[in-house]
Each structure stands twice: as structure tokens, then as C-alpha cells.
Amino acid sequence: MDARSYIEAGRDGFVETLSRWLAIPSISADPAHHGDVRRSAEWLAGHLRTTGFPVVEVWETPGLPAVFAEWPAADPDAPTVVVYGHHDVQPVDPVEAWDTDPFTPTVVGDRLVGRGSSDDKGQVLFHTLGLRANLAASGADAPPVTVKLLVEGEEESGSPHFADLLARHRDRLDCDVVVVSDTTMWAADVPSMCVGMRGLTDCQIDVYGPGTDLHSGSFGGAVPNPARALAALLAGMHDADGRVAVPGFYDDVVEISPGEREAIARLPFDEAEWLRTANSAAAVGEAGYSTLERVWVRPTAEVNGMWGGHTGAGGKTIVPRSAHAKVSFRLVPDQEPLRIQERVRRYVLDNLPDGLRAEIGFGGPGVRPCASDLESAGVRAAREAMARAFGSEVLYTREGGSGPEADIADVLGAPLVFVAVGLNSDRIHAPNEKVEIPLLLKGAESVAYLWDAYATALRG
Amino acid sequence: MDARSYIEAGRDGFVETLSRWLAIPSISADPAHHGDVRRSAEWLAGHLRTTGFPVVEVWETPGLPAVFAEWPAADPDAPTVVVYGHHDVQPVDPVEAWDTDPFTPTVVGDRLVGRGSSDDKGQVLFHTLGLRANLAASGADAPPVTVKLLVEGEEESGSPHFADLLARHRDRLDCDVVVVSDTTMWAADVPSMCVGMRGLTDCQIDVYGPGTDLHSGSFGGAVPNPARALAALLAGMHDADGRVAVPGFYDDVVEISPGEREAIARLPFDEAEWLRTANSAAAVGEAGYSTLERVWVRPTAEVNGMWGGHTGAGGKTIVPRSAHAKVSFRLVPDQEPLRIQERVRRYVLDNLPDGLRAEIGFGGPGVRPCASDLESAGVRAAREAMARAFGSEVLYTREGGSGPEADIADVLGAPLVFVAVGLNSDRIHAPNEKVEIPLLLKGAESVAYLWDAYATALRG
Numbered sequence A, B: 001m002d003a004r005s006y007i008e009a010g011r012d013g014f015v016e017t018l019s020r021w022l023a024i025p026s027i028s029a030d031p032a033h034h035g036d037v038r039r040s041a042e043w044l045a046g047h048l049r050t051t052g053f054p055v056v057e058v059w060e061t062p063g064l065p066a067v068f069a070e071w072p073a074a075d076p077d078a079p080t081v082v083v084y085g086h087h088d089v090q091p092v093d094p095v096e097a098w099d100t101d102p103f104t105p106t107v108v109g110d111r112l113v114g115r116g117s118s119d120d121k122g123q124v125l126f127h128t129l130g131l132r133a134n135l136a137a138s139g140a141d142a143p144p145v146t147v148k149l150l151v152e153g154e155e156e157s158g159s160p161h162f163a164d165l166l167a168r169h170r171d172r173l174d175c176d177v178v179v180v181s182d183t184t185m186w187a188a189d190v191p192s193m194c195v196g197m198r199g200l201t202d203c204q205i206d207v208y209g210p211g212t213d214l215h216s217g218s219f220g221g222a223v224p225n226p227a228r229a230l231a232a233l234l235a236g237m238h239d240a241d242g243r244v245a246v247p248g249f250y251d252d253v254v255e256i257s258p259g260e261r262e263a264i265a266r267l268p269f270d271e272a273e274w275l276r277t278a279n280s281a282a283a284v285g286e287a288g289y290s291t292l293e294r295v296w297v298r299p300t301a302e303v304n305g306m307w308g309g310h311t312g313a314g315g316k317t318i319v320p321r322s323a324h325a326k327v328s329f330r331l332v333p334d335q336e337p338l339r340i341q342e343r344v345r346r347y348v349l350d351n352l353p354d355g356l357r358a359e360i361g362f363g364g365p366g367v368r369p370c371a372s373d374l375e376s377a378g379v380r381a382a383r384e385a386m387a388r389a390f391g392s393e394v395l396y397t398r399e400g401g402s403g404p405e406a407d408i409a410d411v412l413g414a415p416l417v418f419v420a421v422g423l424n425s426d427r428i429h430a431p432n433e434k435v436e437i438p439l440l441l442k443g444a445e446s447v448a449y450l451w452d453a454y455a456t457a458l459r460g
């Protein structure tokens, strides 16, 4: 039986199995649901054993557990794949905004509605269906590549223990490629592959002036005003072309390749619709780049918040004693968060007027950006496998936000390939999350083909 | 008996009388003390009758009452002087910081400690002593000029009904000069005359961007950020020389005269001491002006406060939907608050990036700046009268802050002359307010001489 037929025949069972998993409210951000996250891990471990994985383990962390499973290829020289996903889900507030109970999965036509259906349980589960389809098609009792699954339980809480987990189990996770199934495609009829994610670092800048708020009648005009100085620091972070003006900020930025640029331009992007979604009156940003390029392949500096001095009703004619801002930087390959932090720190200190003092605190080490090499064997084979499953060309996208993906690639020393079938319309992190069942089946079919392709393409 | 002897002989009685008035807690900002403000007005009216004023009236307002008194000169062609002061006082919080009860006036050596001793009851009261000294010296039973007193009851609450009061009684207040006794001298041993006060207008600027806070991963870099735009607007309000860069801002500014500049430079100003008072690490401001010039004769723009986006703990990677700032402008002659408001509004709207919306709200019509003409007969005679009383040269100062003085001059169509003997060390508006009794006596002596001088100098 070919993979597609196997998968189509297994549709009802797949939906039923996924629904059982979705009924477990594994909200990692809510301590009241931490028992459910553990139940979710146990459920997944059981399912993976049923699927046929000879090795299935629940990996504890100081927080919530991950699930690891391994199914070795028959050929000891076959390549190894690590599949990354997560089994925890977002909170459901405001629960009154849901049309159905978030943990009572409901089929509506081709859709399955429920928290986690798209992010990320549905996308984890297409892997077990895909692997069974691969075996059904080959008639073998082991996959053509060694398949390792690593399914995290704290992704929606910022993966606080994930880097440690990777390091501790480094040897068990040895692999040739990391396949990440936790992103989206452009549209149901425009299959695409994510090939990069922006990184992030964020800071708080505190500028201190006079020891107390001063009366602006007596002192205004003759002492430095920290709010004015902070405004100048924030304003000076961009030049007239919308580029970030922190010296050295672009030193390590890899320019988008002509091939990727061309692929992005071919996406059916409707800027008016995008502006409606953003609820913004204009699309503006760095000169020389399109809107999609600005949010995907270009780094940014954003003022997330600022405060200082009198912020209540009415006027208060003071020179405030201090002013504060939160600023975050989206990063692209090969920017390193720690190097950017040093450059931002230097920019602030070098541009601070006399008589003021500044402190800059960064919110941790930041998140590194990641990208796939479009010319690599791993990406090309995956793109072909998806194209075969979907029956159409696969374009490239990126994501503007960040997850733990760069850490996985870094610790395991293997390239990232994103194979995922979520949609931006899936309402992940919002009420009425859903997934398109036919897309999950295409995801399963994609990996059924992909393991065969990787068996040759990734052979050393 | 000459004026000085009369005043020295009357010292004890003066202190006793002033102490009775200071015992009335006439705090206009506190509704619980509004009855006391009325008692204060009645007390003053009684005292003025005792002094000999043939006309004494309590003038009601929709708020708290003012006191008016008039003592006509014998000569119907003699000039007329309006003396301005106020009988309400500042609140006393924190009351535990006072060494003595704020409304139990206490003599400590040459000082009288109590709320209102310097600001402004002591300075109002030296006028009755001075007027009696003038009569004692001349032997006449009417002053050489018509003396009108206007003593407000809401000055410490922003004089909300004062402009109306002036307009309503415009005819009764007809005069040739307005003598204001509510300011300070440079120091006890450096007598000086205030010759100007800065005006003020203040606004709130609201910048609106996307309809909601946006995730900076998905949208950052491609939509306008209102916090960044506001920072640029605020930063752009000054140029590299510390001048206000709002177009047209300086159009009506009268440059300081060489004579006043020279007089200011002769004041024994200790910048290190001033910085300690300001608790600031540097004195900075408009290029080409000294610190005293910056706070007295130059206009400013100050960011009083700002806020927007995420201001809580930790990071939140958003493009905020809005950002806000409070900005105030100190004004100097001949800047008009309403014209400055129009220029600020135009600056904000002309410099707002695409896709953002701004609102600018001004806190009322603002306060007009005022200044005396140093070459006028009114100022020259007053300076000479003070010099005679103090036995030393009188220098010029200004005040960086603002009161209702410009309105008085404007409505009455008469020039302002400041004759006052407060000190910056009097702790007005703070705990342990005090006044130097010998300076009040010098104030009385100054006006005793001044009325004689005005009788000739101001004759039309």
C-alpha cells in the first residue's frame, strides 16, 4: 500500500487519537495544569510505544517533562533525524470567547477545533502517522533513517530548561538533521517551508539625572533632562532610511539571497489585507525591503515601552529625575545576541549627555536567530517531499518571531529543516484554535516520503 | 521723625501684628481651610482700616476673597500705584518636618518662622508700615501718591478667578504703575530687584499607531512605532546647541540687554553651590548663555513626563499602540503662549511619520511672561529707593517661574515694578518657612521713599 493510501485510510483513526490527546489540558504556563502536562507526556509515550518505537522515555526536567523516542534504522550506517515539537499548549483565556470547549476537540467539516490542534500536538502526531505510512509503503519493519522524536513540555513557557535538557542528553540526540514541526505554511493552497526565524534580545534603559524631580521654573533649561536625553537615544537608534543606527549593528547580518528574495516576492502577499490584520494605517520600515522582508529577514529595534516623570492627570512642570525605556531587537543570521547587547550598551553610553547616568539591563542572553541553507541536501529533499505530497511547488517563508530552534541546531551541531503545515489562520495562542485535517495528512505524507529521501540524500 | 527711625521704633509692633495674621492658616488649596482664608481677608481688612486707609473692601470671587484698599493722595493729580500681593498661603505638609508649629509664629533671633512669613503676608504687611513711615516723615495725613492695595486670596491655587476679578474692577484699579511684592532678592547682603518672570504653556502629546499592541516578532520593522515616533518628536525639539528647534519658537523673543546681562554677571553666583542645590551633576543648556541667563531670560522646552507601551516588570516584545508625553515651555517676553501653542502643534503634525495620528492638548491658555523696562522711570525710582534703604547698589534678577503678574500689567495697562525682600533661603512652599525681619523693615523703608519719588517721577 502506498503512503498516501495508507494515510487516507487512517484518517478517522488519526483524528480520534489526536482528539484524545487534545482533551488533556497541558497548559505549561498554569501551575494548576502541571499535572495535565505530565499526563500529556505519559499519553504521548504510550502512543509512541503503540506506534512501534522500540525506545520511549519520559525525560524529566526541573520543570515539566519532555518525551523522547527512538526508532533505529535497520542499516546502522543510515542517517539520523531528530524531530522537534512540543506537547504543552497555550492558556485558553478568555475562555468565554471559545465557541466550543477548548479541551473538547470538535470536528467541523475538515477542521478539528481545540487548544493544541495546530500548535503543536497535531503537528507532532502527523509524524507517527507518516512513519507508519512509510513502513506500510516499504514493507519494512524499521524506518530507512533512524528517527528520534524530542517533544518538549515547556515551549509555551519559554523553554526555560530546554537548553540544559539538550546538553544533558547530547549523546542520545546525535543526528544529521533536525526536522522542526512547529511553524506555518503561507496558505492551504500555497504550501511553503519556513527557512528561518528571527532572534531576539531585549533591554531596559534607565537614564538618571538630578537627584530629585526639579521645578522647571527654577531649573529648567540649565540642567540635563533625562527624559529628553532618553528620547534622543531612542530617536537616534534609527536613521532616516529606517535602518538601525547602533554602530556595528549590521556587521554580521547575512543579506537575503537572490533566490530567497525571488521566492518571497512570488508569495501572493496582499498588503492591504496585512495592514487590516495589523490594524495599522501604513506599512513602513527599512528602505529597500518589502514588508515581508522587513518582518522576516531584516533585524529591527523596537521601543516596547517607556516611562518617566509625571504621567498622571494635568500638568506638572518638572525636570524629571529619571526616564526609562524597554527596547527589543529582532535579530537575523548571523547576529549574536551577546554581541548586539555590547553594541547597544556602547551606543547608549557613547551618546549620553553630560551630567546624566545610564544603566542598561538585558533580559537574559537573548534568543539566537536561525536559518536553513536553501541549497543544502536537507532542505532540498524536504522541499521535494512536500511538493510531492501537496502536488505543487513549495515556496519559502520565514517567521518573524523566535523559539528554541537555534539552540537545538547549535547544541546538536546539525542543520534545521522546517516541515510543518500550520496556517496563520489557525488562531494559535487565541480562542478557537483549529487545524485543517487535510493539511495534517499532507504533513504525514511529506515525512513518509522524506525519510526515504533522507536515507540517500544525507548519507555521509 | 524720618522714615527709618519710625520703622525701627515700630519693629516690635510690626512683628506682633504680623504674627497675629500668620496665626490664621489661610491655605487656599485645602477646602478645610477656606474659612480661614476668609478670616485672613477680614483680618487684613481690619488692619488696613486701622492703618488709616479710607477705603477698604473685601472683594468676593466665585472662590476665595481678595482685599482691596485705597488711600488717595491729597493732590488729585498725583500718580496712582497698585500694590499686588496675596494673603493665602501654601499647605504645610509634611507637618512633621516643621521644627515649630507652622501657624504658631516664632521669633528666632532676627527671623520670624511660620507659614506665610515670607510668602506673602510679611511682604504685604511691610507696605502698611512703610506707608505710615512715609506719613510720619512728611507730616501729611495722606500719601504723596494714591496707594491702592490688591491682595489676592487664591495665588497659591493658581489664581483661577483673578483675571475675572481684575476685569470686573478694572476702573477701580486704574493706576500708573503696579508694584509687586511677592519675589526674592539675591541675598540679604546683595539687594536686588526682580525685573522679569518667565511665562509657561504646557501640553500633552498623544501619538497613536496600530489599533492594538502588536507582536514585534510578527509585525516589528514593518509598521510605524508610536513610541519611536514620539521619541523622535521630543528629541527633535532641541538642536545640537540646546536651542528649541520648534520652527518660529524664537521669533518674538527679546534678547537680553547688555546692561541687564552685565548686571546678572555681577551677581556673586556660585555654580558649584547651585549644582548642589539642584542635585545635578552638570549645568547644561542653550549655548551662549550662562546658567542664570538660561533659567531667567531664555525660553525652554522640557519633557515633564512620558509613557507608553509596556512599563511593568520584565520584557514584552510589542509595538505599542500609543505613546504619550507631557511637555512644558517656559516663555520669555514677548512670546505669546497661544502663538507658541500653534507652533508646537504645527511642529508635531509636520513631523509625524506616515501611519500615525497625533493629538495635542494644551493645559489652558498658559501664563504670559513679563518683564520690567530697566530704563523706565518706575524701575529707576524703585531701584534708587531700595538702594537708599539698603545703603548699597541694587542689582537685577529675574524669576524662572510664573505667577499672574503679566495679567495684572496687561489688564491694567501699567508697567510692573517688583519691590520685594524675600530670600531663596526663606523655604517658601517648604517646611520651616521664615522671613528675615530686618529685610521686611528694609522693604517698608524702600516703599516709604518710593512713594515720595513716584510723586514726581511718574507725574504725567
Ligand SMILES: [Zn+2]
Pocket: A086, A119, A120, A155, A182
Ligand atoms: Zn508551538
Ligand SMILES: [Zn+2]
Pocket: B086, B119, B120, B155, B182
Ligand atoms: Zn507668593
